[in-house]
Amino acid sequence: MTTVAALDSALDSFPKLLVRNATKFGNRPAYREKEFGIWQSWTWAEAREEVEALALGFLDLGMKQGDHVAIAGRNRPYFYWAMLAAQYVGAVPVPVYQDAVAEEMAYVLDHCSAKYAVVEDQEQVDKILDVQDDLPNLKQVLYVDRRGMRKYDHTTLHAYDSVQEAGRVKRDEFQPELDRRYAAATPDDTCVMLYTSGTTGRPKGVVMSSYNMLKTAKNSAEFDKLSERDSILAYLPMAWVGDFIFSMAQACWTGFTVNCPESAETMQHDLREIGPTYFFAPPRFFEGLLTSVMIRMEDAGKIKRRMFHKYLEHAKRVGPDLLDGKPVSFGDKLKYQIGKYLVYGPLLNTLGLSKMRVGYTAGEAIGPEIFEFYRSLGINLKQLYGQTEACVYITQQPDGEVRADTVGVPSPDVEVRISDNGEVFYRSPGVFQSYYKNPESTADTKDSEGWVATGDAGFFEKDSGHLRIIDRAKDVGKMADGSMFAPKYVENKLKFFPNILEAVVFGAGRDECTAFINIDLTAVGNWAERNNIAYASYQELAGHPQVLDTIQKHLEEVNASVAQDEMLFGCQVHRFLVLHKELDADDGELTRTRKVRRKIIEEKFDVLLTGLYDGSDSVFVETEVTYEDGRKGSISATLAIRNAAVQARKILEAA
Amino acid sequence: MNAVETFTTPDGRTIGGPVMEMRNITLRFGGVVAIKDISFDIREGEIRAIIGPNGAGKSSMLNVINGFYHPQEGEVFDHGKKRAPMRPYQIAHQGIARTFQNIALFKGMSTLDNIMTGRLTHMKSGILSHILWKGKAENEEVVNREKVERIIDFLEIQTIRKTPVGRLPYGLQKRVELGRALAAEPKLLLLDEPMAGMNVEEKEDMSRFILDVNDEFGTTIALIEHDMGVVMDIADRVVVMDYGKKIGDGTPDEVRSNQDVIDAYLGVAHD
Numbered sequence: 001m002t003t004v005a006a007l008d009s010a011l012d013s014f015p016k017l018l019v020r021n022a023t024k025f026g027n028r029p030a031y032r033e034k035e036f037g038i039w040q041s042w043t044w045a046e047a048r049e050e051v052e053a054l055a056l057g058f059l060d061l062g063m064k065q066g067d068h069v070a071i072a073g074r075n076r077p078y079f080y081w082a083m084l085a086a087q088y089v090g091a092v093p094v095p096v097y098q099d100a101v102a103e104e105m106a107y108v109l110d111h112c113s114a115k116y117a118v119v120e121d122q123e124q125v126d127k128i129l130d131v132q133d134d135l136p137n138l139k140q141v142l143y144v145d146r147r148g149m150r151k152y153d154h155t156t157l158h159a160y161d162s163v164q165e166a167g168r169v170k171r172d173e174f175q176p177e178l179d180r181r182y183a184a185a186t187p188d189d190t191c192v193m194l195y196t197s198g199t200t201g202r203p204k205g206v207v208m209s210s211y212n213m214l215k216t217a218k219n220s221a222e223f224d225k226l227s228e229r230d231s232i233l234a235y236l237p238m239a240w241v242g243d244f245i246f247s248m249a250q251a252c253w254t255g256f257t258v259n260c261p262e263s264a265e266t267m268q269h270d271l272r273e274i275g276p277t278y279f280f281a282p283p284r285f286f287e288g289l290l291t292s293v294m295i296r297m298e299d300a301g302k303i304k305r306r307m308f309h310k311y312l313e314h315a316k317r318v319g320p321d322l323l324d325g326k327p328v329s330f331g332d333k334l335k336y337q338i339g340k341y342l343v344y345g346p347l348l349n350t351l352g353l354s355k356m357r358v359g360y361t362a363g364e365a366i367g368p369e370i371f372e373f374y375r376s377l378g379i380n381l382k383q384l385y386g387q388t389e390a391c392v393y394i395t396q397q398p399d400g401e402v403r404a405d406t407v408g409v410p411s412p413d414v415e416v417r418i419s420d421n422g423e424v425f426y427r428s429p430g431v432f433q434s435y436y437k438n439p440e441s442t443a444d445t446k447d448s449e450g451w452v453a454t455g456d457a458g459f460f461e462k463d464s465g466h467l468r469i470i471d472r473a474k475d476v477g478k479m480a481d482g483s484m485f486a487p488k489y490v491e492n493k494l495k496f497f498p499n500i501l502e503a504v505v506f507g508a509g510r511d512e513c514t515a516f517i518n519i520d521l522t523a524v525g526n527w528a529e530r531n532n533i534a535y536a537s538y539q540e541l542a543g544h545p546q547v548l549d550t551i552q553k554h555l556e557e558v559n560a561s562v563a564q565d566e567m568l569f570g571c572q573v574h575r576f577l578v579l580h581k582e583l584d585a586d587d588g589e590l591t592r593t594r595k596v597r598r599k600i601i602e603e604k605f606d607v608l609l610t611g612l613y614d615g616s617d618s619v620f621v622e623t624e625v626t627y628e629d630g631r632k633g634s635i636s637a638t639l640a641i642r643n644a645a646v647q648a649r650k651i652l653e654a655a
Numbered sequence: 656m657n658a659v660e661t662f663t664t665p666d667g668r669t670i671g672g673p674v675m676e677m678r679n680i681t682l683r684f685g686g687v688v689a690i691k692d693i694s695f696d697i698r699e700g701e702i703r704a705i706i707g708p709n710g711a712g713k714s715s716m717l718n719v720i721n722g723f724y725h726p727q728e729g730e731v732f733d734h735g736k737k738r739a740p741m742r743p744y745q746i747a748h749q750g751i752a753r754t755f756q757n758i759a760l761f762k763g764m765s766t767l768d769n770i771m772t773g774r775l776t777h778m779k780s781g782i783l784s785h786i787l788w789k790g791k792a793e794n795e796e797v798v799n800r801e802k803v804e805r806i807i808d809f810l811e812i813q814t815i816r817k818t819p820v821g822r823l824p825y826g827l828q829k830r831v832e833l834g835r836a837l838a839a840e841p842k843l844l845l846l847d848e849p850m851a852g853m854n855v856e857e858k859e860d861m862s863r864f865i866l867d868v869n870d871e872f873g874t875t876i877a878l879i880e881h882d883m884g885v886v887m888d889i890a891d892r893v894v895v896m897d898y899g900k901k902i903g904d905g906t907p908d909e910v911r912s913n914q915d916v917i918d919a920y921l922g923v924a925h926d
Contacts, residue, residue, distance in 0.1 A: 036804035037767075037816065147809070148867055151667060265814040629856075 004413050004429045006187070006211075007218070013185040013210050015051075015088045017252040022048035025228050025255045031077035034262035034270055042077060044255065051081045052178070054160075055088035056167030059174040061116070061140050061158070065090030065181065068112045068193065072098045072105065073120030075234040075260045078144045078160060080247060082118040087191055087210075090181045091116075094193045094205070095238040097592050098124060101630055106131035108195050112205055112436060113137040118160065121145035125157065187211035192248075193436060194241050196388050197591040205436030206241075206388050216391035216430035217249035219412040223396065224358045228255035230277045235260075235267045240593065241388040246280060249391075272352035279359045283366035284594065286381070288522075289351060290370055291498045295526050311339035312376070319376030324400045344377045353379055360384050360396070363593070365469075365488075367496035368404035375402065383407050385469060389445065389452055390414075391430030395467045406466035416467065422457040423473045475598070477508035483570035485513070487598070490562060490571050497554045498523040499547075502583050502590075504601055505573060506609060512574040514612040516605065517551055518582055524550075539580045539637055548642055551578055555644040563647035572646040575612050577619070579605075580637035586626045608639065617641050664701075664891055671699030673735070674843060674875055675720060680729035682715055689715045690726065691899040697843065702869055703877045704886045707896035708919060713879045714756060716896070717845050720877070721753050722746040748776055752841035754832045756848045756879075762821035766831050769820055770806060773838025774799040806834050809871075810864060826857035833864065837872075844868065846878035850885055858882065862889050883920075887911065895919065 011017055021030065026045040033040050042050065063069070069086040071093055073079045083093035096108050098120065105127060109117065115137055119125055125143050132138065143149060144160045167174070191210040195203040220226075234247040247258045256278070261270035297308050318332045328336075348354040359374075359381040366383065374381045384396035385407035394416065397408035410416045414428035427450045434442040446452050457476050458469040470476060471488040479485045487505040490513070494503040501520040507513035519542050528535060528544075535541040559572040583589040589601050602609060604623070611619030622636040661671050673696035682690040690712045697703045705713050718724040719731065722741045731738045733749065741749075752773070760769050777799065784792040807813055810830050815823060820831055829849060836844055849865065850858045862885055868874050880886050886893060887907040895903035895910055897919040903910045910916055 036801060036808055037813075038804075147871065150870065262813045263811075269814075 004215070007214055011253075012187040012214065013087065013189070014084055014191060014214075014248070014252055015182055015185065017214075018044075018048055018051060018084055021228075021252065021255045028228055028255065029257045030251075030255070031080065031258050031260070032274075033077050033260040034266070034273070039259075039273070047077070047081065050077075050164065051084045051088060053164040053167045054081055054085035055178055056171055056174045057163035057165075058085055058089050058091070058116075058167070059177055060166050060170055061163065063089050063091050063116060065184075066190075067091040067116065068094050068114040070109050070112070070114040070117040071095040071119075071238060072117065072124050073144065073238070074098060074264060075236075075238055075243065075247070076120070076144065077258070077260060079118065079120075079238060080234075080251075080258065082142075082160075083192070083248060084252075086116075087185075088178065088182060090185065090189070092190045092193055094195070095244070096195065097197075097237055097239045099237075100592065101586070102127045102130045106134050108203060108205075109135050109138060112193060115139045116142070118142045119144070122148040125149065125152065185210070187214070190433065192244055194244060194388055195239060197240075197593045197595070204438055204441060207433040207436050208391065209433055212391050212430050212432065213245065213249045214253060215413070216393055216428075217245060217253040219429070220245070220393055220396075221250055221254050223398075223412055224278070226250060226254045226256060226278060226358070230254065230357070231257040231259060231274065232278050232280075233261065233267070233271055233274055233276045234258050235264070235271075236280070237592065241392055242280060245392045246278075268352070272350065275349075275352055275355040277355050277357045279353070279356050281359075281361060282363045282594075283361050283370070284364070286361060286366065286374060287370055287495075287498075290373055291520070291523055293347070293351070294498070295523070298526075298530070308343055311343040312373075314339055315344060315376040315378075316372060319378060320372065323375055323378060323380060324402070340378070348377060348379070353377075356380070358382070362386060362407075364595075365492040366404060367492075369496065371404040384411075385467060387454060389432045390426060390428055391432075393430060394424075394426050394428070394454070397466075401464070401466070403464075403466070406461065406464070406468050408467065409465055410467075417451070418459060421473070422459065422470075422476075424454040424456050424458045424467070424469070425451045426454065427451050479507055479513075479570050480509055480511045481570065484568060485571060486568060487513075487571075489568060490515075490558065490573065491596075493558045493561060494554065499527070499550060500554060502596065504583075504596055504598065505571070506602065506612070507571065510613065513571055514609075515555070515573045515576040516601070516608065517555075517576055517578045519547060519551070519578060521582075538582065539635065542578045542580055543637070543640065545640075548578060548640060551576070552642055552644055559644060559646050573644055574646055575641055575643050577608060577612065577639045577641045579608075580621070580639060581623060581625060581635060584625075586628065587624070611639075611641055668700060668870070670701045670891065673697065674699045674733070675877075676732035676735070677716075677719070678730050678732065680716075680719060680726045680731070682712070682719060682724055682726045688899050690719070692729070693896070693899075693901045694729075695894050695901065695904055697875060697877050698892075699875055700869070700873055701875060701891040702865065702889055703875075704890035704893045705877065705879045705896065706881070706883070706886055706893060710898075711896040712899040713896055714847055717753065717847055717877070717879060720843075721751055721845055747839065750840075750842035751845065752836040752839040752843075753845035754829070754836050754847060754849060756851065758825075758828045758832055760820045760828060760832055760835070763819055765817050765819055766812060766815050766823070766834070767803065767807070767817060769831055770803045770834045770838050771799065773835035774803065776839055802840075803834075803838055806837050809837075809867070810834050826853050826861075829853070829857075829861065830864070833861075833868075837868065837874075840872075841874060843875045843877065846876065846880075848879050848881065850880060850882055858885060865889060 021044040027043050029041045030044040030047040031042045069091050071079050071082055086093040094112050096105055128141055140156050142158050142160050142163055146159055187210050189210055190207050191213050192208050193205045195205050232246055236243045251258050259274045261267045297305055314335055318328050318336055321328050356379055359379055362384045382397040382402050386392035386394045393411040394414055395408045396411050414426055416426045418424055431450055431452055455473050456469050457471055457473040458467055460467055471486045475488055477485040485507050490505045491503040494500050499520055500517055502518035504516040505513055555573050555576055562568050562571050585592050589597055607621050608619055618638055618640050620638045622634055624632055624634050626632050661669055663669055676696040678694050680690055680693045707713050719726050722743045725740050778795055780791040780795050820828055850861050866889055869876055893907055893910045895916045902915040902919055903913040
């Protein structure tokens with residue numbers, strides 16, 4: 001790591017970058033938020049004033065260097081300022097998932113002994129007041145939205161703007177102290193602590209230094225030539241490392257504009273109004289967008305529909321080559337231009353992607369058709385591979401070398417090696433400092449030379465030098481006969497069908513594989529509507545024989561494709577059922593980032609699993625569900641179990 | 656008229672003197688007596704509920720308050736002054752807004768436009784100015800649009816800002832209607848069964864909005880509601896009507912223990 005150059009000392013902390021931006025790009029928009037129907041905006045100079053006022057207010061409240069400040073709210077400029085202000089006074093911001101239930105939030109606040117919390121509104125304040133008795137360290141709580149807060153006891157509660165006001169009033173008193181702390185910041189100071197979503201076990205606090213974040217921001221910004229003229233839409237959870245690197249580190253480093261949507265529900269609309277040039281979304285988002293386009297095209301008029309399909313066909317053929325700068329005949333180029341005018345342009349404009357220069361997706365495998373669809377329209381959508389412990393970037397795809405099945409080459413300054421058992425290890429300037437109050441886990445993950453275990457199994461392709469990820473190393477198991485069991489591989493293939501939202505494949509240590517399927521209500525519901533199939537509930541639709549037929553067909557297609565690969569031959573799904581409820585993070589079945597929690601599902605739906613393996617053709621189940629307000633209820637159903645055709649080994653050998 | 660007395664509710668709000676007073680109101684439709692000799696008052700800053708079985712005359716009472724019906728007997732006092740018979744639009748200008756039992760929105764218009772119509776009483780510029788779209792009309796539109804946007808924000812209906820209300824589910828339409836009433840910046844807000852036909856979650860949302868309106872804007876609210884649980888939770892005082900007569904009046908606790916009210920709701924043999 002000593003080979004990597006240090007940062008310029010004038011730019012080695014977030015507050016220094018803020019001041020630089022305020023000087024250099026003073027009149028350029030730094031933050032925008034849609035509120036009251038229009039985009040409110042703040043320039044870098046204005047943002048600096050807001051942040052400094054809050055930092056002075058923090059000093060007035062007695063905030064010390066090293067104090068932890070919990071941040072809970074949806075993406076709003078106020079929370080980005082709160083993080084900057086905390087860094088200004090030498091404190092450590094700890095963004096937490098604002099939709100976490102009270103106990104989850106209490107665990108994090110207690111674990112980091114947060115002394116301050118900056119939250120959005122009454123809902124978050126109530127959540128904290130509920131668990132206040134378990135949080136003896138929590139001293140002061142700030143809230144942004146005053147609504148409904150008038151009657152609360154304000155001895156330890158403060159409105160965000162009144163803290164800023166107090167800071168402005170007492171500027172003379174606290175400015176020298178603020179200047180001292182500003183100058184005292186070093187690149188090794190902790191700039192943020194992020195809690196991992198915790199696919200297994202309790203979340204862990206990942207401690208990041210300013211150097212980790214800013215060096216990574218610098219490298220990634222240079223890789224994609226990001227500048228102050230770019231803009232992003234900040235809509236991913238603030239507690240996630242990605243939002244911190246995009247909306248904080250890269251934004252401060254390059255000075256680009258961070259746009260905050262009006263609410264989570266209006267995100268799509270706001271995306272269209274802003275048209276970001278740099279955009280990140282999980283594969284799920286791109287899948288959902290494509291599904292909705294296809295559904296809407298089904299309802300369009302005949303002429304439009306034919307035009308859409310004809311030009312999309314053409315785009316599929318030449319679009320990716322055009323994007324990669326490969327030679328394309330003049331006729332094809334011309335036709336593509338006409339298509340751009342008639343179809344691609346208007347479509348991209350509707351989706352809010354027309355200005356997109358660089359787009360990334362990561363987190364899960366993306367279906368090749370989905371990936372190609374966007375690229376053929378001229379969107380430079382690329383994949384990256386990363387994790388919280390690396391400040392996101394481990395590998396990423398350079399322009400012109402983009403493929404659906406790889407995750408690219410190592411990012412700048414990142415070293416990657418594959419261990420003997422196939423696990424991916426990396427070492428980079430972004431490697432985290434430690435897990436907070438957890439030296440054992442730190443030692444397990446990061447060795448003395450700074451190599452970090454990803455927990456993923458993968459390999460480098462010989463000719464392209466690109467990394468391919470197979471699955472979580474610990475999820476790749478063995479079946480009873482010793483053949484390889486890679487559930488994620490099969491699940492991803494299943495999830496590429498628009499009708500299937502989620503799939504969980506079982507089979508470790510067993511003779512054959514089985515699967516739970518979640519239907520996608522948007523796609524299947526639309527299909528039902530067009531085919532005059534009446535249904536009263538999700539449960540009823542999920543159990544409809546015709547729906548089961550469709551899902552069975554999908555499974556058989558996947559079986560055929562899985563059987564192509566000799567190593568994964570055993571992963572064909574023999575029996576399946578369609579779940580009566582959507583897997584949900586509130587019920588603990590998914591993580592907050594919507595990854596399947598295999599073990600919990602296995603335990604919870606034990607009855608169903610037994611049914612899948614004992615040969616019965618239906619099974620009764622009663623499941624507890626948690627509503628959004630935390631109350632619990634239960635739903636019960638009798639689910640049909642079906643067999644899916646599998647490819648026999650001898651046919652394969654004959655072929 | 657008594658001297659103005661104020662009191663404080665258990666949750667710390669100050670309730671002022673009467674803003675609206677009904678004295679011996681009787682309303683007949685031909686031979687049918689809808690309301691019979693009813694007197695009660697609505698005090699400044701309170702949430703006043705009117706409850707009663709079907710056909711008890713609750714909606715008629717609201718229609719008397721907002722001037723749609725004119726009672727044959729009795730008087731309405733507005734801030735202690737006797738109110739001359741007025742048309743509903745004149746009453747709207749006095750700062751009284753309402754919602755309806757059967758949603759009365761412009762189905763083809765967007766949520767935004769519907770709530771904009773609630774600003775009508777605050778618009779002063781003339782037709783000509785609107786046609787030319789110069790000066791006054793334009794400025795007025797900007798000012799009013801901002802007020803409307805604040806209401807949209809308050810009611811958390813940003814997602815449906817541009818959606819025609821006819822396409823919205825019932826619960827949301829009710830919320831839009833509340834928005835339109837709020838847009839008039841009323842001093843007194845009349846809500847006719849704001850929670851009818853809603854599920855538990857929607858009722859909870861609506862209750863919160865009603866309490867927040869009362870708390871944030873200090874609006875006096877009179878509401879008709881069937882859901883006893885809701886009424887007992889949010890109302891400061893309750894009037895109970897049955898067959899056009901007032902059978903109870905007081906705090907939720909007083910009303911709950913009133914024998915006549917229990918009879919009316921649980922049913923007894925009428926003589």
